[in-house]
Amino acid sequence: xxxxxxxxxxxxxxxxxxxxxxxxxxxxxxxxxxxxxxxxxxxxxxxxxxxxxxxxxxxxxxxxxxxxxxxxxxxxxxxxxxxxxxxxxxxxxxxxxxxxxxxxxxxxxxxxxxxxxxxxxxxxxxxxxxxxxxxxxxxxxxxxxxxxxxxxxxxxxxxxxxxxxxxxxxxxxxxxxxxxxxxxxxxxxxxxxxxxxxxxxxxxxxxxxxxxxxxxxxxxxxxxxxxxxxxxxxxxxxxxxxxxxxxxxxxxxxxxxxxxxxxxxxxxxxxxxxxxxxxxxxxxxxxxxxxxxxxxxxxxxxxxxxxxxxxxxxxxxxxxxxxxxxxxxxxxxxxxxxxxxxxxxxxxxxxxxxxxxxxxxxxxxxxxxxxxxxxxxxxxxxxxxxxxxxxxxxxxxxxxxxxxxxxxxxxxxxxxxxxxxxxxxxxxxxxxxxxxxxxxxxxxxxxxxxxxxxxxxxxxxxxxxxxxxxxxxxxxxxxxxxxxxxxxxxxxxxxxxxxxxxxxxxxxxxxxxxxxxxxxxxxxxxxxxxxxxxxxxxxxxxxxxxxxxxxxxxxxxxxxxxxxxx
Amino acid sequence: xxxxxxxxxxxxxxxxxxxxxxxxxxxxxxxxxxxxxxxxxxxxxxxxxxxxxxxxxxxxxxxxxxxxxxxxxxxxxxxxxxxxx
Numbered sequence: 001x002x003x004x005x006x007x008x009x010x011x012x013x014x015x016x017x018x019x020x021x022x023x024x025x026x027x028x029x030x031x032x033x034x035x036x037x038x039x040x041x042x043x044x045x046x047x048x049x050x051x052x053x054x055x056x057x058x059x060x061x062x063x064x065x066x067x068x069x070x071x072x073x074x075x076x077x078x079x080x081x082x083x084x085x086x087x088x089x090x091x092x093x094x095x096x097x098x099x100x101x102x103x104x105x106x107x108x109x110x111x112x113x114x115x116x117x118x119x120x121x122x123x124x125x126x127x128x129x130x131x132x133x134x135x136x137x138x139x140x141x142x143x144x145x146x147x148x149x150x151x152x153x154x155x156x157x158x159x160x161x162x163x164x165x166x167x168x169x170x171x172x173x174x175x176x177x178x179x180x181x182x183x184x185x186x187x188x189x190x191x192x193x194x195x196x197x198x199x200x201x202x203x204x205x206x207x208x209x210x211x212x213x214x215x216x217x218x219x220x221x222x223x224x225x226x227x228x229x230x231x232x233x234x235x236x237x238x239x240x241x242x243x244x245x246x247x248x249x250x251x252x253x254x255x256x257x258x259x260x261x262x263x264x265x266x267x268x269x270x271x272x273x274x275x276x277x278x279x280x281x282x283x284x285x286x287x288x289x290x291x292x293x294x295x296x297x298x299x300x301x302x303x304x305x306x307x308x309x310x311x312x313x314x315x316x317x318x319x320x321x322x323x324x325x326x327x328x329x330x331x332x333x334x335x336x337x338x339x340x341x342x343x344x345x346x347x348x349x350x351x352x353x354x355x356x357x358x359x360x361x362x363x364x365x366x367x368x369x370x371x372x373x374x375x376x377x378x379x380x381x382x383x384x385x386x387x388x389x390x391x392x393x394x395x396x397x398x399x400x401x402x403x404x405x406x407x408x409x410x411x412x413x414x415x416x417x418x419x420x421x422x423x424x425x426x427x428x429x430x431x432x433x434x435x436x437x438x439x440x441x442x443x444x445x446x447x448x449x450x451x452x453x454x455x456x457x458x459x460x461x462x463x464x465x466x467x468x469x470x471x472x473x474x475x476x477x478x479x480x481x482x483x484x485x486x487x488x489x490x491x492x493x494x495x496x497x498x499x500x501x502x503x504x505x506x507x508x509x510x511x512x513x514x515x516x517x518x519x520x521x522x523x524x525x526x527x528x529x530x531x532x533x534x535x536x537x538x539x540x541x542x543x544x545x546x547x548x549x550x551x552x553x554x555x556x557x558x559x560x561x562x563x564x565x566x
Numbered sequence: 567x568x569x570x571x572x573x574x575x576x577x578x579x580x581x582x583x584x585x586x587x588x589x590x591x592x593x594x595x596x597x598x599x600x601x602x603x604x605x606x607x608x609x610x611x612x613x614x615x616x617x618x619x620x621x622x623x624x625x626x627x628x629x630x631x632x633x634x635x636x637x638x639x640x641x642x643x644x645x646x647x648x649x650x651x
Contacts, residue, residue, distance in 0.1 A: 257632035258640065330573050366607035374607060378617075379624035386625045401576070450604040456595045457617030464592060465625035472629055478640040488646050 004050045006062055007040035007072060007110065008120070011079060011103035019096040030087040030095060034080035037106060041072040048112050057172050060112025067293050067439035071229045072109035074297045075102060077423075078221040078304060085308055085416030086214025089315065094134035098218040101127035105222035109229060113172040114162045117230070121158065121194075125151040128223055131215045132207050140210040146484070147207040150193065150200065151223075158190025174233050179240065188235060195227035195278060196271045197244050201251055202482035204270055209263035209320070213311025216263060217416075220307045221300045224270055228277045228296050232439075237284025242373060245279025248272065249380040256387035257473065258480045262320050262396050263310050266303070269388040272380070273299045273346065279377070280361040283368055286440035291360030294434055298345065298353035298427055305342035305420040306392065309335050312413050313396060316406035322475045327401035335409050336397045338417040345424040347389030347459055348381055353427035355455065356446045357434070363444070381455070382462035389459070390466045395475065592618070 014033025018026055044064035052059045079102040087095065104127065107120030125148070132144040164183025166172050179188045196204040208219045235241065252272025256265045273295070280292035312335045313328065314320050329336040345352035348359065358381065365374040409417065427434050435442050466473075531537030544552075574580055596615045606612030611620075 253628055254632045254635055257628065258636050327576075329575070369607070371608045375611070375620075378611070378620060379628075382621035382624045383628050386628060401572075448605070449602045453595060453598050453602050454604050454611075454617040457599075457615065458621035460588075460592050460595055461618040461622040462625040464588070465622050465629070469626065469629045472633055476640065477643050478636075479643055479645060480636070480639045481641060481645075482639075 004062065005040065006050070006107065007037050007044065007076075008103040008107035010034075010036040010040055011076075011099050011106060015096045015099035015103060018092055018099060022092075026092060026095075027087050030083040030099075031080065033099060034076050034083060034102075037079065038073065038076040041069055041076055041106070041109075044069060044072075044110060054115065057113070057115060059116050060173075061107075061116045062110045063112030063174070064110065065439070066437060067229070067232060067289075068109045070293055070297060070437050070439070071225065072106050073437075074300050075105045075109065075222065075225075078102070078218070078300055081304065081416045081419050082214065082218045082221070084419070085217055085311075085413050086212075088410060088412050090212060090214035091134060094131060094212060094215055097127045097130035097134065098215065101131055101218060101222060105226045108226045112174055114166065114174060115172055117174060118155070118159060118162055121226075122152075122155050124223060124226065125155055128219060131218060132211050134215055135211045137210065143207045143210040146488070147203055150203050154190050154193030154200075157186050157193065161186025161188075161190055176236055177234055178238055179235065188238070191227050191230045191234070192244065192278075194223050195231070195274055196224055196248070197278065198247050198251065199483045201248065201271050202484035205255070205259075205264045205267040205482070206484055208267045208270075209261060213308075213315045217304050217307045217311060220266070220270060220303050224274045225296050225300055228274060228281070228292060231278065231281045232289055232292055236281060236289055239282055239284075241278050241282030242370075243282075245275045245277070245282055246373065246376050246380075248275030248278060249376070250383075251275070253380065253383035253387050255480055255482070256391070258478075260322050260475045260477060261479075262313070262322055262325065262392060263307070265322075265387065265392050266306050266310060269306075269346065269384070269392075270303060272384060272387075273303065276358060276361055276377070276380070279373065280364060283361075283364050283370065283373070285364055285368060287360060287367065287442070287444070288364035290435075290438040290440050290442050290444075291357065291364050293438055294357040294360055297434060298357045298424070301420050301423050301427075302342045302345040302352075302354060305338060305417060305424065306346065306388070308413065308417045308420065309339040309342065310392075310396070312409040312417070313406070315413070316409070317404050319404075321477065322395035322399075323477055325396045325402055325404070326399040327397075328404060328406065329397045330401075331405045332397070332408050334414055335417065336393070338421045339393045339397060341421040341424050343389045343393050345428070347385035348455060349389075349459060350447070350452050350455060351425065351428045353424045353431075353434075356428055356431035359446055359451065359455070360442075360444060378458060382458050382465075385459045385462045386466050390463055391473070394466075 010033050014029050017029045017033070021029060044062060046064045048060045048063045050060070050062040052061055079099060082098065083095065101124055104120045104124035107123065108117055111117035111120055129144050129148040129151070132140055132147055161183045164186060168183065177184050179185045193200050204224070208216050211219055231241065248271050252268045252270070252275060256268035256272065259265045259268060277292040277296050277299070280288040280295070310320065312332070313325065316332070317325070319325055341352070345354040348354040362374060362377050362381070365377055408414070431446055435444065527538045527540050529535070529538035530541055536542065596618050599614055604612050604616070606616070610616065
């Protein structure tokens, strides 16, 4: 029976216990619950292992498959490393919310039906909002509200799609489909909102950087990657995803290049990296889907590591703007080293996990003769090195000496970083550890001499471009407008303008009404004035000559006759 | 009493050496293609030094485009603050 206990249940239980316990017991729960989850994940065999009747449906809360186990595995590892990183600094409330959020992600991984998937999806939306609010600042509160509204809206869109599919097909199974009618488009749109796809990519850079150091580490891992898994399960080979993915890749690079806030740079970089995965799902071949799954796995690790290093800097200095940072390598050598490893990994440097996973996607595009896609992916690989591989560590840890001399990270934060830095290298040197768990059999040799030379040229010359064009990338204390301008500024301003216009219209109407009333009163007084010794009476009280009266009566009668015969 | 020396990594001599070393590594990655065959998918991507010039040109284009976008999209940091509070 224990085999059927949902793997997500351990994290849910852990989240509840974290809130209820104290001190060492809480610390133990933080570290043990993810390990139990990891164990439970690997107990789930292929196929449906648990069914639960619900209304007229038979829910399948646990369905195993290689890709589901792969994502659940990295989510459990992430929960462990995130817990280790933050258990001495983060509040119990934050860790509890983060673990329930992680439970939602693991639940999505094994959801065999759309209803279960939707329930875990919403669990993630709710508790990720709490994680953002745990940032504890007015900006975090406001960003959390915007995040919640957008994700609940995304949930409604997803729900509409799911209901449409269930009504039309009678099936609630999670199975591949294409976006060919209203309900499947709704499902795709609901998932893409969580993937930070256009036009709603801005929420990620709005919300994630406002969370606490620990919160942003958790946030970087789950929402967007469960969306990638959902795309792999539901929309493999949906070609529109190729172009959506490419847009995300370029969007992430360009906005990250404009950004001054170190954690926003990383948030934009998530969009960029998820774009690679979305594009791979759109290509849809076995190699491409392997690439999407493998890249999601390695991305969670190196992106969490980048957020860990940014979190340590924030924790130690209270600052996150590139204009206020620099020169930190002097007193934070371990954090700097971990940041460099993560940066090399996200850039896809040989001997790091990024190289052994991202090249799968490029190769898939090449083998399908998608020349434009292949070249754009190559350009994007160079761009990733530009905006995340060099820019982030350069401006935070090197460039000018900011004069800051913060202490190195606390030991538990260091341990979390070292664990993930080690994994970045391990998966770069021994990619077979990951390859053997991919959804499809893989015969791929990442380290051919030609491929290594090609990527070294691509990346090193993009590094040269960075330093040559550095004067053009001078940091400015600015933000960049995005689509969220519509609801953060456009709509409020339109509303205010509308209110002002209505006020002006009302004032005009009141003025007009008052003056019209005055005119009417004056006219009536004039018409009915009784007159006096010195003034003439009004027309209705005046004595009219007989001839004039007869003329008036004749005119009125003629008009009446005319109207009557018409 | 001597003024405290800055970290060895930011001394002018080190930076000069880093530039020279990087230049040599860059040249070697391109020169390596004389001896190592780069397998391409579309012909052009197997050309001599393709990765080098393509990577450089792509980054130059991205910096240029981001600069243009910046003129259009950049605002002061307090742009949204009134609305948020």
